[in-house]
Amino acid sequence: MGSRPSTRGVGAALVAAMCVAPAVTGCGSSGAKAQTPPASSTQPGTPAQAAPAGRTQPPVVMPSGPKAHFTFSHRTSGGPIMVTTLKGARSGVTGKVWVWLPPEYKDPRYARSGFPVLMLYTGNTGVNYNFWAHEEVEPIQRTAVQMAKRHKAHPFIMVMPVLQMSTRQDTECSDIPGMPKMGTFLGDDVYAMVRANFRTLPGRDGWGLGGASSGAFCAVKLALQHPDRYRAAMSWAGYFEPEPQAGPRWTARQMRANSPTEMVRKHPDVRLFLLAGDRRMFRADKDRITAFQRLVRPPTTVKVEIQKNGGHYTADLAKLLPDILAWFTKTLPGPVPGR
Template identity: 85%
Template sequence: MEPRPRTRAVGAALLTAALVASTAAGCSSSGAKAAPPPSTTPAPAAPAGRTEPPVVMPTGPKAHFRFSHNTSGGPIMVTTLKGAKSGVTGKVWVWLPPEYKDKRYAKSGFPVLTLYTGNTGVNYNFWAHEEVEPIQKVAVQMRKRHKAHPFIMVMPVLQMSTRQDTECSDIPGMPKMGTFLGDDVYRMVKANFRTLPGRDGWGLGGASSGAFCAVKLALQHPDRYRSAMSWAGYFAPEPQAGPRWTPQQMSANSPTEMVKKRPDVRLFLLAGDRKLFRSDKERIMAFKQIVRPPTTVQVEIQKNGGHYTADLQKLLPDILTWFTKNLEGPVPAK
């Protein structure tokens, strides 16, 4: 079998190209071919019989958010979160949909998408930058056409140092990024924003190295997260990322092993079919074969797609549509 290309090296190249020049450089894509959807019934906008908008009000303590920058979909806020459980301090960017401040939704909670960046994710998250991944712009456009829920989007850093590749896990001797991302960020969101009861309004998504994190954390915390999306991801820790791990720790942090426990989670796996990046497709097809109910998986292979931000941009409508079908949405007052 061909060795797997270094995922973060590819991610660094695509991110640099996106920020410095154009995300379309070296890419072309002419659409996607989707596999049949999972047989499970998509989550409804609100459970049958509910007479009042679903909501969990913020519990506090209130985090200090400041303005970061504008997008065509609205402003991005940022806070520096000091993780109470992990001891990690890192930036978290948040985008609130226009409906969040709409009086009709004042008593409703909102679904939350936590999005993990590609590459190392040290002190940045490219989902928060429209010139890289314009997901907020696309979300507003789709919402106007009643094609997507209004989502709260949460975009944390992925790790603390380029010299400490933590794989979104608690590695001995390194920052506890698994606890920071899977617990501290989750609790911060619930403390500051109107969310939905239970796990049916919570989803994770990621690109490349962030895709590993999205699937891993969803499988690790099925009591908190209903759905996870992976674009061009992988499903086992990269050996060079965990030199201090024992084989048992590697296994304990591997989505390939976690999924064998059959957690009730819905997965959406995407990749391109370009020969240069055929390992992206091969990994998701191999992972799909070991998924068993109640875990469900939907695969989408992008025709002539690669491992570039330009390819991911073209898939944003499909991603938001999938999350809308698989997560509960807010309910306006009648």
């Protein structure tokens, strides 16, 4: 995935940045049930505040298991990254999933609070790797902590799975006959694992997807494919048509079934944030956004941000992290601590 810089490749700097050489128990709580009283939650774009006296906590889905086995992966300035090897019950795929919990997650004040979730998909092939989990590539955890302290962003649970099993199997986060069912792994199995192990928010409103380059295609595709599960998706330097380059060739029907361009014509209730740079050599990134934007109709909504002199490199993406986290904060509710 993402091997052609003119369309969706990550570019030399991104490829170089991705070549990074890098015991926490699971967070499940078997038998707990969802708490669903009507309650106040944070308004979009506002920091989490303690619930006023006499008012109930916002709804929270408590983890119910099965409990995943997480181990310590590595440390960032924003806190530790955990990792688990997930054996997908529905997909049959086994792949790594990295998770970062914001500092507030273990704060006693938030012990009965649900947190919004961001699924983050890496660029390039995403084989046994996800650059969002590595601060030296994309410092999103550090940025999130800094913004939360300034009341500029919600504390999000960040989930960072692999995208495919082999560089020779360009699955495009889809279920293609004869290939690993990565669409089911990412859309069903990873989603179910997060709900089973962490305190989340009920319904779809607390769930967002984000991706870079190849991962941006995945974020938009899965959001449009599962509008009952995800409220919002962010795409940086992405594309909106499948571009399989390896393994068995797709049929025209398979291409249409996994095309965000086709899915958006059904106008699902999803919010999209599309970003790209205007640097001349990466003009295709901007042009694809412009073409896709023309197809959007309510209730689908789209916000576009074109980065002046921006390109298709991790250094460009790093500059956009505050805007991305601010958009997700305005779009998704945040946790509310108790007293």
